[in-house]
Amino acid sequence: MKTLIMDRTGIEQAAEIIKSGGLVAFPTETVYGLGGDALNPQASEKIYAAKGRPSDNPLIVHVCSVDQIVPLVQTLTEDAEKLMKAFWPGPLTIILPKSELVPEETTGGLQTVALRMPEHAYALELIEKSGTPIAAPSANTSGRPSPTEAAHVYEDLNGKIEMILDGGTVGIGVESTIIDLSGEIPALLRPGAITREELSEVLGKAVEIDPAILSGSVEAGIAPKAPGMKYRHYAPEAQMHLVQAAGADVQSEADRCVAEEIIRLAESDLAVGKRVGILCCEETEALYDGKAAGADLKILGSRQHPLSMTHNLYRQLRAYDTDRIEVIYAEAYSDEGVGFALMNRMRKAAGGSVLICRKHQEPG
Ligand code: TXA
Numbered sequence: 001m002k003t004l005i006m007d008r009t010g011i012e013q014a015a016e017i018i019k020s021g022g023l024v025a026f027p028t029e030t031v032y033g034l035g036g037d038a039l040n041p042q043a044s045e046k047i048y049a050a051k052g053r054p055s056d057n058p059l060i061v062h063v064c065s066v067d068q069i070v071p072l073v074q075t076l077t078e079d080a081e082k083l084m085k086a087f088w089p090g091p092l093t094i095i096l097p098k099s100e101l102v103p104e105e106t107t108g109g110l111q112t113v114a115l116r117m118p119e120h121a122y123a124l125e126l127i128e129k130s131g132t133p134i135a136a137p138s139a140n141t142s143g144r145p146s147p148t149e150a151a152h153v154y155e156d157l158n159g160k161i162e163m164i165l166d167g168g169t170v171g172i173g174v175e176s177t178i179i180d181l182s183g184e185i186p187a188l189l190r191p192g193a194i195t196r197e198e199l200s201e202v203l204g205k206a207v208e209i210d211p212a213i214l215s216g217s218v219e220a221g222i223a224p225k226a227p228g229m230k231y232r233h234y235a236p237e238a239q240m241h242l243v244q245a246a247g248a249d250v251q252s253e254a255d256r257c258v259a260e261e262i263i264r265l266a267e268s269d270l271a272v273g274k275r276v277g278i279l280c281c282e283e284t285e286a287l288y289d290g291k292a293a294g295a296d297l298k299i300l301g302s303r304q305h306p307l308s309m310t311h312n313l314y315r316q317l318r319a320y321d322t323d324r325i326e327v328i329y330a331e332a333y334s335d336e337g338v339g340f341a342l343m344n345r346m347r348k349a350a351g352g353s354v355l356i357c358r359k360h361q362e363p364g
């Protein structure tokens with residue numbers, strides 16, 4: 001199969017592909033999705049096959065209006081309506097008990113369905129023209145960082161899907177926030193650009209966090225409620241380590257402590273001939289100047305703007321793969337606000353490896 005790459009003029013043709021049970025990758029505001037007809041079990045099976053994804057890992061169903069979800073769920077709860085009104089279209093996925101109409105192939109055998117209305121003109125137009133909700137996981141090979149531009153999709157899925165709609169680089173760069181409203185208490189299953197605090201505020205009640213998110217690694221043995229969160233994910237080929245400071249109260253001290261540790265680790269790997277990457281931010285870049293010569297230094301973004309960092313994360317991780325980097329040392333950042341989503345993806349990319357460095361005690 002030859003994979004076509006089309007601009008917006010290809011949407012009509014893309015809709016025909018979806019209607020006939022084929023697959024089209026398309027841009028959303030978070031990452032590129034790999035779309036198929038959510039109500040067609042064969043289309044969902046094709047999605048799993050193209051990604052090489054385990055079929056117990058449910059797909060997100062994308063809609064272009066709130067009306068479109070009514071036949072897909074048991075009941076549209078008051079909480080769900082509040083969140084849709086506040087955040088749709090936008091980077092929020094809501095889980096509700098599913099109706100008979102949604103095949104179990106799409107939900108990985110679960111009796112709930114994940115729903116989202118993306119905030120991207122191409123995506124909304126594609127769903128509307130297809131006349132059906134579109135199931136779409138991120139359009140990467142299972143395990144690799146999610147695609148944030150059409151070239152990433154092509155790298156992973158060329159020859160496996162009918163078409164890629166090229167909408168340029170996406171904005172947010174990490175996947176949507178997932179909230180589960182199928183239980184007694186609303187639960188955050190995956191952090192994203194819409195924060196837990198924002199969700200709580202709109203709902204007027206607490207949102208619990210799936211403990212699996214906090215543990216940061218599958219090895220901790222807590223099974224996440226979003227099946228996809230249990231797999232090694234978002235990961236570059238290289239072994240990645242996060243480096244975090246302990247015991248430094250002042251930001252500049254913490255920054256220096258982390259940079260010194262990263263430089264020390266990088267230099268010892270470089271000395272034995274390893275290909276080393278360093279991931280830092282605009283605010284700390286100067287600390288690495290002229291140090292660890294030969295390391296591949298990349299900038300994530302500005303700490304002042306966490307969305308600049310989410311925007312670049314997967315692109316930079318993929319770039320390390322292209323550069324055949326074997327070890328990456330990355331600075332750890334604050335878990336506050338959108339930082340929680342950023343750090344969640346970085347911890348997963350690192351397989352949970354977080355190295356703690358301590359400030360040197362001044363003698364005397
Ligand atoms: O931003 C996004 O959400 C992107 C774009 C394309 O919309 N999609 C995305 O899909 O990230 P995917 O398949 O890569 O991640 C979906 C996550 C998985 O962790 C999956 O286990 C979880 O959502 N999920 C889907 N349906 C679920 C359900 N019924 N219950 C619990 N978790 C569910």
Ligand code: MG
Pocket residue numbers: 137138146
């Ligand atoms: Mg994914």
